[in-house]
Amino acid sequence: AQTVTQSQPEMSVQEAETVTLSCTYDTSESDYYLFWYKQPPSRQMILVIRQEAYKQQNATENRFSVNFQKAAKSFSLKISDSQLGDAAMYFCAYRSPYNTNAGKSTFGDGTTLTVKP
Amino acid sequence: DVKVTQSSRYLVKRTGEKVFLECVQDMDHENMFWYRQDPGLGLRLIYFSYDVKMKEKGDIPEGYSVSREKKERFSLILESASTNQTSxxxxxxxxxxxxxxxxxxxxxRLTVL
Structure with missing residues (x-):
């Protein structure tokens, strides 16, 4: 079974600065998908960014980028130019592409990000 | 836009009551999931369904059941609510x-008193 570990329960960053959230995972599969989700306070969880394991290029979405190290099984999220609206809980998630897992995702325990003005 | 709606934002029930949580999605998705989220424990999968009338246990199914009679609707049922199901x-x-x-x-957010 896959596991996802987020070793930082809480992080803080000054507005306009850069922060990196860590995520490691364990799997024996060679192909899979990785996601970062954002859950703002009292609001719906939404996707931030996704990475397909067979793609070597790191995914980027505006101020959000990932550092995907497949051999090390590491998938960190970098937030540049942090904004107050980035304050949220962030979840890392792993998804197998195989039908036997029926599209389930395994989530980490989350990292609460505080953005200081 | 994809929309997933849940029947209640806040719910207060008493111990022993039968509780129904309803979920509806409008994107014709095959899969539907129920999680509970507790501080420090992340998201834990209770049950999921990959087709109408099909269900699979997740990591913490004890004390819960589910129903999926239509593709767009997935219900979570607490047969006899207990305080440790506050979540x-x-x-x-x-x-x-x-x-x-x-x-x-x-x-x-369910509170069981």
Whole structure:
């Protein structure tokens, strides 16, 4: 079974600065998908960014980028130019592409990000 | 836009009551999921369904059951609510295969007194 570990329960960053959230995972599969989700306070969880394991290029979405190290099984999220609206809980998630897992995702325990003005 | 809705944002029930949490999605997704979210424990999968009338146990199914009579609707049932089921419950939907993410509802914060 896959596991996802987020070793930082809480992080803080000054507005306009850069922060990196860590995520490691364990799997024996060679192909899979990785996601970062954002859950703002009292609001719906939404996707931030996704990475397909067979793609070597790191995914980027505006101020959000990932550092995907497949051999090390590491998938960190970098937030540049942090904004107050980035304050949220962030979840890392792993998804197998195989039908036997029926599209389930395994989530980490989350990292609460505080953005200081 | 994909929309996943849950029947209640806040719910207060008494110990021993039967509780129904409803979830509806409008994107014709095959998969639907119920999670509970507790501080320090992340998201834990209770049950999921990959087709109408099909269900699979997740990591913590004890004390819960589910129903999926229509593709768009997935219900979580607490047969006899207990105080340790006080939690935030999140519903999600997604495609069976492919790279798509899961789409989440707003959550139901259930308090069992």
């Amino acid at each position: 935030m419950y999140l519903c999600a939907s997604g495609r069976l295969l492919g790279t798509d993410e899961q789409f989440f509802g707003p959550g139901t």
